[in-house]
Amino acid sequence: MNTELSTTDARLPAYARLRDTLAARIANGEWTADQPIPSEARLAQEYSLSVGTVRKGVDGLVSEGLLERRQGSGTYVKAPSFDATLFRFFQWRDVDGVQLSIPSSKLILRSLNKAPSEAVAALGTTDVIKTVRLRSLSDVPVLFEEIYVPVSKFSGFEVLPEADMGPLLYPLYFEHFGVLVKRATDELSFDTASEVAASQLCLKIGDPIAVIRRTAFDIEGNPVEWRIARGSAAQFRYRTEIT
Amino acid sequence: MNTELSTTDARLPAYARLRDTLAARIANGEWTADQPIPSEARLAQEYSLSVGTVRKGVDGLVSEGLLERRQGSGTYVKAPSFDATLFRFFQWRDVDGVQLSIPSSKLILRSLNKAPSEAVAALGTTDVIKTVRLRSLSDVPVLFEEIYVPVSKFSGFEVLPEADMGPLLYPLYFEHFGVLVKRATDELSFDTASEVAASQLCLKIGDPIAVIRRTAFDIEGNPVEWRIARGSAAQFRYRTEIT
DNA sequence: TAGTGGTCTAGACCACCAC
């Protein structure tokens, strides 16, 4: 058994090194979702720390959402909450604000590609894999997406069987490439439909459309995805929480 | 000196009662912004707690953004970050994404009023004060706002001298009514300009406009403001962070 | 009942800041 506080910068306090060590063990799949990690007392013994220090380290991962405490039972690896706001891209609502289901997805294109300038600016590389999809609710196309991910982090994504791709990409990023999307920036604006967008979305050229540009970041703050999505402005609702 | 852990539910753990007690003392203005609160050792003595428990209580207020630690110096009451995302309503950017300044504000109407149905749904009362303003950048009108606040929390707001009202309302809510806006929900959609909106924003009737509906909540989670704002969709940019 | 996390104590030493 490895009882060392590892690789991370030795100048960091013990609780931070424990936190990073545990994060690595989680990332390595040592404990899978809904499995308890060793008890705090056990970890304290393993790493020769006091329970208080272990608690502080675990606290960090709990507040990051990687772990979940259950009193009297244990501390569990949390299944990434891909159903949270972040992972919905945005929530389609009907005009009364009722939450609708996650749109289904139809893959239109996926290939190695040169990134457009905006994607280069966001990702810092021109070597990307481009994905184009059309998302629909009840067979009505609502959202036309172009998605760019860097080849360096997503090698092989372009040949991943289509069957493995559900409507949500972020769980897939995590399961296949170990990339955990932690944060994103959305920018909304307004435009009129180009010929391509109009034909995909069953609109007329020049119809008003909403445009969402998103840059997604992993847990270390590196950009891992840039996407631009377009939908008819008419039924568009974007909801966000500010704190 | 009051050395009691106060009013709050005695079943709560000590650190939570200390946290609430300190929050109350801050709200009472006992320590103003950029003033240090007593040291952790002093608080431990005052309330007959150990330093560790005091730290945990203070931690809560730090993570809520009410306090700020400065190592070697003390723990300070943080001036509410009214320049943060929340307090900008939304950020106007030019087409290159450059951050522009806070729009100036022209008051059009302010009066006791019956709330429209959407505001009632958000605020839970029909007794409100309605404010209508037009916000401009470089004398160009960009945003037409209707704002509703409950009379119960904002008694006298309708007669507050106009000179006291800057472009940002949330600092004013805090200074005059003790209401600290902590969280908000924005919902964006697109529409076309009505006659009123068009005339205020120098648009033509039917021009595309962006609509933002916001509900703001105080620190206890009570809704304290509902507003609806409209601006030309053409230059519209809304940026948000998702975590 | 045994084991877990939740709370709390009473210290210790360190890094940093202001005087």
Next chain:
DNA sequence: TGGTGGTCTAGACCACTAC
């Protein structure tokens, strides 16, 4: 140099969970 927050220890007792 004295006081502050930052880290860490080695315990204690409690509430809760699972068996």
